[in-house]
Amino acid sequence: MSGFARESAEFAGSRPGGLETIGAIPASRYNRVMTPPLSHLRHSRTPPPGDTGQEALYLRSLSDRHVSVQVQLRDGETIDGWIEYFDDGMIRITREGHPNLFIYKHQIRTITEASRRRLGRTGSNGVGSAGLGA
Numbered sequence: 001m002s003g004f005a006r007e008s009a010e011f012a013g014s015r016p017g018g019l020e021t022i023g024a025i026p027a028s029r030y031n032r033v034m035t036p037p038l039s040h041l042r043h044s045r046t047p048p049p050g051d052t053g054q055e056a057l058y059l060r061s062l063s064d065r066h067v068s069v070q071v072q073l074r075d076g077e078t079i080d081g082w083i084e085y086f087d088d089g090m091i092r093i094t095r096e097g098h099p100n101l102f103i104y105k106h107q108i109r110t111i112t113e114a115s116r117r118r119l120g121r122t123g124s125n126g127v128g129s130a131g132l133g134a
C-alpha cells in the first residue's frame with residue numbers, strides 16, 4: 001500500500017467494533033447538532049418604530065393654525081399655500097388665486113413654514129372664510 005493510501009486509510013479508518021473515525025477522533029463527535037452562539041442570548045435594542053405619529057401632529061398643527069407653507073417637490077417645483085387636509089398618503093394645499101392641489105406625500109421633499117400666521121382670508125365682500133354670505 002502506498003504512503004498516501006495508508007494515510008487516507010488511517011484518516012478515515014474503522015475502529016474495531018465498527019465505529020468510523022476521523023483521525024483518532026470518532027466521527028460521531030463531528031455529527032452532533034451545533035448549538036447556536038451565545039450572541040442570541042444578548043438582548044438587543046428594539047428598532048425604532050416606523051411611525052411615531054409626529055408627522056401627523058405637525059401637519060395637524062399647521063392645518064389648524066392655517067400657517068402658510070412652502071412645499072418643495074422632488075422635481076424641484078415649489079408650491080405656496082396652506083395645508084387644508086391630509087391623510088396617510090397625500091396632503092391638500094389650498095392656494096389663494098390658484099387651484100387647490102392634492103399632492104402625494106412620496107413626491108414631497110420638504111415642507112417649510114413661510115410665515116408664522118396666515119393673513120385673514122377675506123373675500124371681496126369682506127366676509128371671512130367662516131362666513132357663508134347670503
